[in-house]
Amino acid sequence: MIPLGYLYKHVADRPEWLTAAHVADVYSISGCVSKPFADYVDYWKHNGYWLFNSPHEITELANAASITLEGLKLFYYEAYELQFDEDEKAWEAFEPEPFATDVVAPISKKLEGFDIASFTMGNMAECSPLSCNSLASRLPTNAHCVPLTL
Numbered sequence: 001m002i003p004l005g006y007l008y009k010h011v012a013d014r015p016e017w018l019t020a021a022h023v024a025d026v027y028s029i030s031g032c033v034s035k036p037f038a039d040y041v042d043y044w045k046h047n048g049y050w051l052f053n054s055p056h057e058i059t060e061l062a063n064a065a066s067i068t069l070e071g072l073k074l075f076y077y078e079a080y081e082l083q084f085d086e087d088e089k090a091w092e093a094f095e096p097e098p099f100a101t102d103v104v105a106p107i108s109k110k111l112e113g114f115d116i117a118s119f120t121m122g123n124m125a126e127c128s129p130l131s132c133n134s135l136a137s138r139l140p141t142n143a144h145c146v147p148l149t150l
Contacts, residue, residue: 001078003103005051007039008072020025020136028128030117038067048096050124052145054104076106
């Protein structure tokens with residue numbers, strides 16, 4: 001797995017339109033339902049995976065910009081080594097954008113689940129079919145709208 005980085009998010013309860021009664025909230029990397037702590041890209045402090053190398057980097061940005069992190073959940077993300085190219089119908093390697101990318105792994109981590117998200121623009125996770133496209137209504141997920149196994 002490739003360490004991608006960290007992000008504080010406003011975890012949203014299951015939206016009414018998501019007819020998956022077993023889902024309590026949405027932990028997706030996508031910002032469609034559970035929003036990031038801020039429109040952080042405008043600050044250009046993110047790493048090449050468009051996340052942050054450490055929680056400290058987020059805290060520094062939030063303090064400098066008077067953004068509160070109170071009540072938010074910190075996520076640490078890792079990714080499979082390959083991405084699927086839908087046009088080519090093949091798996092391929094991917095690399096971070098040319099920004100400082102030196103992710104500090106957490107001392108301990110807890111697996112909350114796996115997410116699949118589109119990344120067509122290459123600069124942020126876009127949509128998760130499980131939450132954004134309501135596939136959690138038909139596919140098995142946990143209470144956070146992500147499967148624990150793939």
